[in-house]
Amino acid sequence: MSSTKTPDNRLLSAIPYLRTGGVVADIGTDHAYLPIELCRRSICRRAVACDINEGPINAARANIRAAGLSDRIDTLCTDGLHGVEPYAPDDILIFGMGGELIVRILREAPWVRNDRIGLILQPMSRAEILRRYLWENGFEIRGETLSRADRLYQTICARYTGNAETFDEADLLVGREDFLLASPLAGDFLRQKIAVLESVAAGKRAGGADTAYEDRLIASLRNRFNKLQLQPTEETI
Numbered sequence: 001m002s003s004t005k006t007p008d009n010r011l012l013s014a015i016p017y018l019r020t021g022g023v024v025a026d027i028g029t030d031h032a033y034l035p036i037e038l039c040r041r042s043i044c045r046r047a048v049a050c051d052i053n054e055g056p057i058n059a060a061r062a063n064i065r066a067a068g069l070s071d072r073i074d075t076l077c078t079d080g081l082h083g084v085e086p087y088a089p090d091d092i093l094i095f096g097m098g099g100e101l102i103v104r105i106l107r108e109a110p111w112v113r114n115d116r117i118g119l120i121l122q123p124m125s126r127a128e129i130l131r132r133y134l135w136e137n138g139f140e141i142r143g144e145t146l147s148r149a150d151r152l153y154q155t156i157c158a159r160y161t162g163n164a165e166t167f168d169e170a171d172l173l174v175g176r177e178d179f180l181l182a183s184p185l186a187g188d189f190l191r192q193k194i195a196v197l198e199s200v201a202a203g204k205r206a207g208g209a210d211t212a213y214e215d216r217l218i219a220s221l222r223n224r225f226n227k228l229q230l231q232p233t234e235e236t237i
């Protein structure tokens with residue numbers, strides 16, 4: 001059965017990065033909730049909803065039809081960005097996949113190395129692998145957003161410039177300081193990351209392993225946390 005659910009904050013985090021009136025490609029669209037919402041709000045003119053699996057594509061088609069948007073949203077059953085270029089998307093959304101898979105999808109589509117195409121990426125895991133790929137391969141990260149749904153999520157907006165960028169370990173893990181500190185969710189996010197690193201370091205220490213990487217990162221994240229002028233709680237900091 002199909003439905004046209006309203007997207008949550010995680011999916012809606014794409015909106016500020018989209019150009020009004022453009023063409024959007026949603027990769028791994030699943031039920032097509034996001035392109036349907038973007039067309040309903042007249043944020044995009046047209047969309048192509050893509051997924052590698054027939055099940056999600058069939059659900060997407062049914063939802064698009066039910067929303068009366070079959071004339072504005074195409075569907076495409078494909079792996080990643082293969083076959084998407086002829087749709088000439090202005091903005092490409094890849095939400096809800098692991099960072100490694102997003103990197104593989106971008107790597108296999110050299111045509112996205114184009115300064116006119118916006119990439120709005122929401123890794124479910126391994127965001128550090130995605131940021132490293134972007135910075136080392138000539139993409140500029142132009143903005144980042146934290147959103148809260150069932151947990152905290154990071155959304156990354158990037159575009160190709162051709163210039164590789166420098167970064168440190170903390171930039172990889174939590175994004176550039178200026179984007180992070182601008183978010184009202186930065187304190188919660190940093191607390192979580194520090195708690196995870198402390199737990200990993202404690203495990204390693206118990207096993208006699210070196211914790212220099214974790215110790216450096218914890219210090220760097222605490223430094224960012226202190227800039228927020230929030231009081232860390234004893235349990236987490």
Ligand SMILES: C[S@@+](CC[C@H](N)C(=O)[O-])C[C@H]1O[C@@H](n2cnc3c(N)ncnc32)[C@H](O)[C@@H]1O
Nearest residue numbers: 027028029030051052053056078079080095096
């Ligand atoms: C967890 S769902 C995310 C759905 C939606 N984008 C969201 O963020 O809520 C992941 C979707 O990506 C699709 N998918 C996985 N690997 C893919 C690939 N290589 N290319 C296109 N779609 C893929 C899956 O079939 C699934 O529908």
